[in-house]
Amino acid sequence: MSSSSIAPGDLVLLWAAGGREYFAVAGGDKLHTDLGIVDLKRLEGMEWGSTIESHMGKPFVVLKPRAPDFFKHMRRTGAPMMPKDIGAIIAYTGVGPSDVILDAGTGSGVLAVYLGTIAKKVITYESNEQFASNARKNIELAGLANVEVRHGDILLEMEKLEGPFDVVTLDMQDAAAVVPGALRVLRPGGFLAAYSPFFEQAAETRRAVERAGFSEADTIIVGEQELEVGRRGTRPSTRVGHTGFITIARK
CATH class of the missing domain: 3.40.50.150 (Vaccinia Virus protein VP39)
Structure with a gap:
């Protein structure tokens, strides 16, 4: 897996429209949000900066968290x-x-x-x-x-x-x-x-x-x-x- 890919256990920041942000761990269970449920297992192998959708079809940009x-x-x-x-x-x-x-x-x-x-x-x-x-x-x-x-x-x-x-x-x-x-x-x-x-x-x-x-x-x-x-x-x-x-x- 390349360094630009998300590995199991990586901490991720899911960014949604309107500035809503959620921390999650790749390979974990499911993240419940007001924009739908995100299957965190699907994050494994994805590229940083790519988009994952909730079960409601709402997009989340997958970012690597930084100190700010x-x-x-x-x-x-x-x-x-x-x-x-x-x-x-x-x-x-x-x-x-x-x-x-x-x-x-x-x-x-x-x-x-x-x-x-x-x-x-x-x-x-x-x-x-x-x-x-x-x-x-x-x-x-x-x-x-x-x-x-x-x-x-x-x-x-x-x-x-x-x-x-x-x-x-x-x-x-x-x-x-x-x-x-x-x-x-x-x-x-x-x-x-x-x-x-x-x-x-x-x-x-x-x-x-x-x-x-x-x-x-x-x-x-x-x-x-x-x-x-x-x-x-x-x-x-x-x-x-x-x-x-x-x-x-x-x-």
Whole structure:
């Protein structure tokens, strides 16, 4: 079977008219939708991008899910990091396919999923047991066997970790307290990326980075503004929202 063909067990995204989307597993039983029943066994051997019909004759385009699809459909706990900030973290730390990443403050698992589609291994810590359980379900939905969710307080667990990690990412209120441990477990040349929603938290994290002795440090704000295209004309959207600050530091 070619790489462009769907294999048994592949996770697929079925897209129907009107923007309706459904996740399914090729070779599974049947998917019941308001547009009819889709026989998932028929997906095996089909080409990605082809169309399958329900028993009512309604067409579904068969797509290979990507990280933005999981972002849209994940069950949320709290406020997840937004794609624009995730993109900056990936770009400024240079996450690659051989990297082992330590992530703390899992939340819904959004950042861990994006990282897991690129890196070799992601170990992510979440102190809230309910959040950790939900994140495991989200990561299972994404089909990422290389992402491990651990329930625990990273401040306590950091002493037990040996590393080395290529990148450490933090999305948590006490990020500054984790910075010295992050420096210890990072390999030389590795990066720390800490996300902070408030000025005070960002400043505290930046001071912690400088005290710890990282060789380089920058704190940035990533802006994003949608372009509105309509009959009257094209203009920038008036919806401008702040998300957070990102501190990038290198060992």
